[in-house]
Amino acid sequence: MKTTDTILIIDLEATCWDGRPPRGQESEIIEIGVCMMDVKTGKISQNEGILVKPQYSSVSPFCTELTSITQKMLDEEGILLEDALDILRAEYDSEELTWASYGNYDLNMLQSQSRRFNVDYPLGDHHINVKTLFGELHPGIRKSVGMSRALGELNIPLEGTHHRGVDDAKNIAKILYWCLQNS
Template identity: 85%
Template sequence: MKTTDHILIIDLEATCWDSRPPRGQESEIIEIGVCVMDAKTGEISRNEGILVRPQYSKVSPFCTELTTITQKMLDEEGVLFDDALDILRAEYHSEHLTWASYGNYDLNMLQNQARRFNLDYPLSDSHINVKTLFGCVHPTIRKSVGMSRALGELNLKLEGTHHRGVDDAKNIAKILHWCLQNN
């Protein structure tokens, strides 16, 4: 494993639709929620949501309802995907830290989109699937459960807006810290 004093937590949001994507559009990352958690104390030292302008899709009304992210926000504040990856490398040392996400969706989405855009993958190979870890460590939950339910099982409050990467990264950190303390 890479450095484990601090763990990078990532939660992605992507373009989505209530059914199939419109012709010519495909799901792509629109927010990289990130925080750095001290593995011993659970303290969050950095937290942000990097908004990413999609290149091959538009934010649907369904997606805005789910995430609160609008196309206008991305057009005005978003960066290109390769710039977002550069932020992860330069500001979060993403290639040198163990990183975690809730499930494998984020891992697969980042790998696939980096490959599709012909970019170098920005994260280390040391990944913790918090969803799987929680299922292994929790005394009564032996199957995978959603992040919100996992927080509820731990009597922890979901803070912020669910399905906003900036907030979900912090919520995932709470679950991971509990798992590390109880493993």
């Protein structure tokens, strides 16, 4: 790990559909859930959800049902992806910290969206895949499990709204803290 005191936790939400996207639309980041976790204590700080206005898609009813994010919310409160990534750099020192996500989806999506929008990738090279780490450390888990099931296995209640980045980032931090204590 690059850092030892604090880890940046990121959870993305993206436009999605029940089936294939409508013609001309593609999956885009609509929320960057973020928090900082103190490695020694597990204390979570600086928790927020940065809403991102999609440029090539719109929020479907399926997506709203899953995430609780509406197109109206993004139209009124969302910012451009480039500005959201600037927030990560300026307020979270994202290029310098070790960062973590649950699985590789967030890593791959941030890389592809950075290329798609021709913006600098906002994170450092040191990434922790909490999903893989949990699977390696938790007895009785033979395959990777979703975040909600991992919390259940640890008897940690899911806090907030599942599939909201602002809430899932905190839930991922709790799983990561357990992993660090048990590795």
